[in-house]
Every structure is written in C-alpha cells, then in structure tokens.
Amino acid sequence: MADLFPDAAKAHPATPSPDGPLADRLRPARLEDVVGQEHLTGTEGAIGRMVAAGRLSSIIFWGPPGTGKTTISRLLADAVGMRFEPVSAVFTGVADLKKIFAAARDHAKIGQRTLLFVDEIHRFNRSQQDGFLPYVEDGTITLVGATTENPSFELNAALLSRAQVLILRRLDSAALEKLLARAETLMERALPLTPAAREALIASADGDGRFLLNQAETLFAVDLAEPLDPAALSALLHRRVAVYDKDREGHYNLISALHKSLRGSDCQAALYYLARMLVAGEEPLYVLRRLVRFASEDIGLADPQALVQCLAAKDAYDFLGSPEGELAIVQACLYLATAPKSNAAYKAQKAAWKSAKDTGSLMPPANILNAPTKLMKDIGYGANYAYDHDAPEGFSGDNYWPEEMRPATFYTPTDRGLEKRIAERMAYWNDLRLKRT
CATH class of the missing domain: 1.10.8 (Helicase, Ruva Protein; domain 3)
Structure with a gap:
C-alpha cells in the first residue's frame, strides 16, 4: 500500500503529529472514544457485536460529513487485527485496485486479513463497483465503504446485498x-x-x-x-453552508418534509423547511411548482383559493425576483398550511382515470350527443335531451352515462371547508334525481 499510495500512511498516521491539524490530533484511539455513534459502537450495536465476535462483515457507512466514518473504519481494523488499506474513490482507478487485491491475497496466505476502506465509494461507477464483488465473496478483502449519499440510489444492488449498511448520525x-x-x-x-x-x-x-x-x-x-x-x-468565522445537493437525497428529503408539514397543517414546520430549501439555494420556481401541486392534491375544493394563491405567488415571484419575491412564496406556504385539507379531488382523479382505462371506448348516451348533421339527427343523436336551464331548480336529473356502464362515484367531498357545502349540493341533486327517475 505504501508503494502504491505513498501519501496514505501520512493521511492516517498511527500517532498524529503534534503539529498536525487539531481534528487529527483528537482522532480517537479506541472505538469507545468515538462520540455520537453509540448506537453502533456500543455493546449492543452492530459494530460492538462484530468486534466482540472478532470478525467483520463488509460494511457501507452512510452518514453526513464529519461524523466519524473514516475514524471508525480505522479503529475497526485495529480492534480485530486486520490490515487497514485506505483509498479514495476520487483518486483510485481499476489498476490501483487490482494491485491492492493482489497484495491482499499475498497477506492472506500468511494469515493477515485486509480491511479495504473506500472513501466516497459512491463515486465509483457501476462497473467499478462490480469489480469488488469477487474479492468480497472469496474473502480476499473485507470492504468498508463510506458515503454521504443514499446507498439505495448510488450503489449496485449486488454490492449492497453483500454488505451491511450502517447509518451514522449527525453529531448532536x-x-x-x-x-x-x-x-x-x-x-x-x-x-x-x-x-x-x-x-x-x-x-x-x-x-x-x-x-x-x-x-x-x-x-x-x-x-x-x-x-x-x-x-x-x-x-x-466563516459561516457554514448548509449541506444540500439539488439532485440528491437532501433535496428530496426536504421537499418531502415540506409537503408533509403542509399536509399536517403545521405552518411553523412548513415555513422552516421552506426556509431550509431557499437558504440552501433551491430554485424558487421548483418550490412553487410543488406548492401548486399540493394545492390541488391536498386541498382541492376544500379551499379553491389555495391554487389561486400559489399561482399568484408564482406571478409575484416572476415579477419581483429574489429576495423580494420570496415573501410571496412564504404567503402561499402559510396559506396552504392553514387551509382545510382534502385529497378528494386527487382520489377522484385516480379513480376516474382507472375507470376510463378499464371501460375503453364506450359511447356516451345518444341524448347528450351533438347532432350537427341530418343523418346524426335521424339516428337519434341529441333526441330527448333535457336542457337543464329549462327544468325546475335548473336540474333535469337526466342520465349522462354510457348505456353499458352503471353510474359510478369518483368524487366524495369531505365535510371540511367549501367541500362541506359542495357535499350538501350533491346530496340535494341526488335527491332530485331519485324523485325524477
């Protein structure tokens, strides 16, 4: 290892230099000295159990920066008497790995097992990740990878199936x-x-x-x-920039948290997650698109003004830009969080779309078809159509469903907000329909 990566030993010295960075001088010498990860390093934790058994399985450490992934890996090797071979996926190629695997095999012949620590393992592409598989399976190496990204998205399923994913928590x-x-x-x-x-x-x-x-x-x-x-x-001191990648898990975690806080009518939490996203540099128009979707999916006709508020916020932001226009986004966010909630329109869409796919191309009943030609009139298009405005109460109670299909119920309004009044109107019309059939 020292021949292949001459700086590796310096990067992970057994005894930190007294002139080295403070973080290196304070690196724990024992697993029990690692802070904030007791759920893993304690006697009942996964790492504690492995050390007690004296044998490691391959591991993927997933956690934020600065939580101890590298330190724990080095201490794990020490605790079970393994060679510690650290590499970074950023600087290591396939040829380098082949040399490491060969050296690991040579050491295995004399009874010395190798722990290969791969920092930023998610930076290896899929084919490079596949290259680890035979050496993990035959015991040439015990692989310990470290990543700040969600392994489900970034690592091969085959590699994940051969390793235990352990989650490191941000330090409290x-x-x-x-x-x-x-x-x-x-x-x-x-x-x-x-x-x-x-x-x-x-x-x-x-x-x-x-x-x-x-x-x-x-x-x-x-x-x-x-x-x-x-x-x-x-x-x-320099201000720390929030950890946030627009195309990675942090992005989806925060938009999920915002959406669910809005759905739960917690305007304070929703405003917090909105701030987290915008302060970290999220595109405001992306947030607005999600708010518009929320207005229809989770509020709908319980308060139709919710959608109007979101579209008005979009117009205001287009007009003002940042930072002034962000206040309109805040206003829309607060409106959504405090509005009555209903997913009745969302459920109705899913049910109606499914029915449309299931029933194919059924013709509407002839009475509600237009008849722009004589032939169409002759075959009954538009015959006996009841013009609702001429009927009592402006409601004819006519049939609008295909003859081969029984009337279905897709939309069921809630008793919240405006939908309570809509439900009353629907019940009134249903009563009239029953009386006129």
Whole structure:
C-alpha cells in the first residue's frame, strides 16, 4: 500500500503529529472514544457485536460529513487485527485496485486479513463497483465503504446485498460539546467564547465534528482581549453552508418534509423547511411548482383559493425576483398550511382515470350527443335531451352515462371547508334525481 499510495500512511498516521491539524490530533484511539455513534459502537450495536465476535462483515457507512466514518473504519481494523488499506474513490482507478487485491491475497496466505476502506465509494461507477464483488465473496478483502449519499440510489444492488449498511448520525449538541471539551483539554485552555457564542459555534457545525474542530483551531490561534459574543464570533468565522445537493437525497428529503408539514397543517414546520430549501439555494420556481401541486392534491375544493394563491405567488415571484419575491412564496406556504385539507379531488382523479382505462371506448348516451348533421339527427343523436336551464331548480336529473356502464362515484367531498357545502349540493341533486327517475 505504501508503494502504491505513498501519501496514505501520512493521511492516517498511527500517532498524529503534534503539529498536525487539531481534528487529527483528537482522532480517537479506541472505538469507545468515538462520540455520537453509540448506537453502533456500543455493546449492543452492530459494530460492538462484530468486534466482540472478532470478525467483520463488509460494511457501507452512510452518514453526513464529519461524523466519524473514516475514524471508525480505522479503529475497526485495529480492534480485530486486520490490515487497514485506505483509498479514495476520487483518486483510485481499476489498476490501483487490482494491485491492492493482489497484495491482499499475498497477506492472506500468511494469515493477515485486509480491511479495504473506500472513501466516497459512491463515486465509483457501476462497473467499478462490480469489480469488488469477487474479492468480497472469496474473502480476499473485507470492504468498508463510506458515503454521504443514499446507498439505495448510488450503489449496485449486488454490492449492497453483500454488505451491511450502517447509518451514522449527525453529531448532536452533546457530542459536539464533548469534542470541544477534548480540544480544550489538549490545548490546556478554554475557548475564548461567551456561553452564548459557544452554543452558536456548536450550532454552526451542523452536526459535523471535523468542521467544528477546524473552527475551534482558528479560535485557539487568535489573540483576543476578551471572549467573543455571538455577533463577534460570526464576524470572525466563516459561516457554514448548509449541506444540500439539488439532485440528491437532501433535496428530496426536504421537499418531502415540506409537503408533509403542509399536509399536517403545521405552518411553523412548513415555513422552516421552506426556509431550509431557499437558504440552501433551491430554485424558487421548483418550490412553487410543488406548492401548486399540493394545492390541488391536498386541498382541492376544500379551499379553491389555495391554487389561486400559489399561482399568484408564482406571478409575484416572476415579477419581483429574489429576495423580494420570496415573501410571496412564504404567503402561499402559510396559506396552504392553514387551509382545510382534502385529497378528494386527487382520489377522484385516480379513480376516474382507472375507470376510463378499464371501460375503453364506450359511447356516451345518444341524448347528450351533438347532432350537427341530418343523418346524426335521424339516428337519434341529441333526441330527448333535457336542457337543464329549462327544468325546475335548473336540474333535469337526466342520465349522462354510457348505456353499458352503471353510474359510478369518483368524487366524495369531505365535510371540511367549501367541500362541506359542495357535499350538501350533491346530496340535494341526488335527491332530485331519485324523485325524477
């Protein structure tokens, strides 16, 4: 490994250099020192059980940046006495992997098993991922891959079937506080922060321990006359950019959260997820398209103004642009969240579409067909059509269904919002229809 990747040993030294980055100097030496992942590393966790058994299966670590994927992998190899071979999918090709597999086979002959750690494993294409399969199956390597992307989307099913997916959680405030305390112990001094600024620093890390320690290292390096308050801290440090890829899982998670918060009539949560998306750089028109869809799917005729509000917000945003036009999106979001909910129109569409496919090309009844020619009149088109405006109550109660088809019920309004009144009208017309048949 050292011959193939001369920088690998330096990237993962057994004893961190005292002049190295703070995050490297604070890398845990034991699995029990890893913070925030006790659900995996504890005695009842998947990793704890593997270590206790002294044997690892292949693993895919899935989690946000800075949560310990690389550190845990290295400590796993140490805990069960395996060679640790770290590579990055960004810098490694098929030829490099073949050399690693060959070296792993040579070590296997003398009883030395190899843990191959592949960082950013999702960056390998499908055929490259397939290349791991025979070496995993015959035990040449134990594969431990790390990814920030959803393995279901990014990794081959064949590879996933041979590995256990373990999910690492973003570090919570308690875990991040432990990292800061360890940093202060190592540096033998406290961070120059007020309590409120310390909380702000932890919040700014967004669950990323490595980012937090890098920020702490910057603070240790500056000479300050007095502790920083939150405003001074914000001015000194770079603001962390929210993790959000418009074409990846974070995008779908947030739009799902927004949609379900709206459906659950929680306007505060809906506004939060809307802000998360727009602050992270989501295209406002994409959000507006989803709001328009929501207005029809989850509100419909319970409040027809919901759709009007969304389209008005789209026009306002087109007219004003960002940031001024974003307030119109907020208004539409709040309107949707606080409107009465009904998916009756959505269910009616699905039922009607299914019926249309099932019944094929049935002709409507002759009485409601137009008869623009003499021949059509002669064969009965339009005969005995009852003009509803001439009937009492403006309602004829005529039959509008194909003769071969019994009347069906697709739309059933709820008792919420305007649909309650619509339901009353429908019941009134049904009563009239029964009286006139």
